[in-house]
Amino acid sequence: MESSKITNLNNIKNVYFIGIGGSGMFPLAHILKEKGFNVSGADIYESDTLQKVRALGIKVYTEHKESNIDGQDLIVFSAAIKETNPEIIAAKKAGIPIIERSVMLGLIFNKYKNSIGVSGTHGKTTTTSMITSVLIDADKKPTSVIGATLKKLGGNSCIGNSDIIVAEACEYVDSFLQLNPAISVITNVDADHLDYFGNLENVIKSFRKYALQTSELVIYNGDSENAKKATENIPAKTISFGLNKQNDYYAKNISFGKMQNAQFDIIHSDKVVAHINLSVPGKHNIYNALAAYVVCSNLGVSNKDFEKSITEFKGAHRRFEILLEKNGITVADDFAHHPTEIESTLEAASKMGFKRVVAIFQPHTFSRTAMFQKEFAKALSIADEVIVSDILPVRETNTYGVKSTDLTDKIQNSHYIPTFEEICKYIVKNAQSGDLILTLGGGNVYKCANMIAEKL
Secondary structure, eight states: OOOOOOOOSTTOOEEEEETTTSTTTHHHHHHHHHTTOEEEEEOSSOOHHHHHHHHTTOEEESSOOGGGGTTOSEEEEOTTOOTTOHHHHHHHHHTOOEEEHHHHHHHHHTTOSEEEEEEOSSOHHHHHHHHHHHHHHTTOOOEEEEEEEETTTTEEEEOOSSSEEEEEOOOGGGGGGGOOOSEEEEOOOOSOOHHHHOSHHHHHHHHHHHHHTOSSEEEEETTOHHHHHHHTTOSSEEEEEESSTTSSEEEEEEEEOTTOEEEEEEEETTEEEEEEEEEEESTHHHHHHHHHHHHHHHTTOOHHHHHHHHHHOOOOTTSSEEEEEETTEEEEEEOOOSHHHHHHHHHHHHTSOOSEEEEEEOOBOHHHHHHTHHHHHHHHTTSSEEEEOOOBOTTOOOTTOOOTHHHHTTSTTEEEOOSHHHHHHHHHHHOOTTEEEEEEOSSSTHHHHHHHHHHO
16 A cells, blocks of 8 residues: 655644554654644554553544545555555545555654664664663653563653653565665665565665665674665764774673673773673673764763663564463573574573473464575474464465474474464463573564463
């Protein structure tokens, strides 16, 4: 569905959200409400988020009807909404502009002097969460839009009264090209979403377009060759970060605690500018913290304030989130759904001193499972035991003929167990003291983790 060509919100007063209870829609509705727009919307699914929408005094319809959009100046829809939606049909008939969620985020971005878009194949949510946490603690009063719940916010967004907005900038279907940030972060560039991009070169090209749309500063992972390619010779100023000392900011004197949380120095111009103690595990979080540091220091956060806040950062929802520690058994859940992410998470988990790491993986989309079979098998093999559930189709049909057993056939000590109920029964029967039971996937595998935690 194409978006109408809207370049600003100057003559807009009444905005209607189709699917207003969606986790990506709520923050935008919240921001517009705070900025004085008349906001309303519809959603047929009851949820905690919808309760939050109502608590803001926003009118919510629980049925999609043509009459709902009477008097509206602008309609915003989420990716889940189809052309056949009666409100879409009515808006087209009435000539009311219709825009997709990412277009609205772009229009909101234009209202802030310091707009920060956090992009990258991996690490967007954690990096955005780190930046948001530090800015709040440093009293910078940011507005923020995050792809997961952050305990500090009691949700996935916050509204501040400063000129700072920070949000995830997602590359899928080129959504982030709707943004023109003042500052962009590129955490890394990897082959993903090949159902849309086709190949890695197109992924890099997309990130390059995004970098070219950034007006002031692009902060990129200098250890990622693909991120370097995407940012070569762009008009905006660039700052690199990484573990390699060729970067503008790099981590040195790295050591890991028992739970694989890193301590390290940040070096800039041959000087130690900060000493970091992380409370989140894994080498990948060193990169996320470096990116967050460069953003925050460019927004005037002192080293002392950054060091204190980042130590207190305990992670976002579904990012190595520990759900249960009982009878020597630990149950945790992680959003990792790409081979690189799974490898990073399992590498960290394998060094935490557990007797066994039992990974439960829900493959996310047929295309990704088919295209990265070998890579998934290699990454999952780091675990001592692997259980693979049915593939979550998301938006796809299985034209690839791929099956979960295509993975388990390639992994030693692995089993295909189709449903969460069956997986839960198996784990409850076989879990031993000293085990880490870790669910992995971008879908609803967290339900399986919650089920196991409840039964244990």
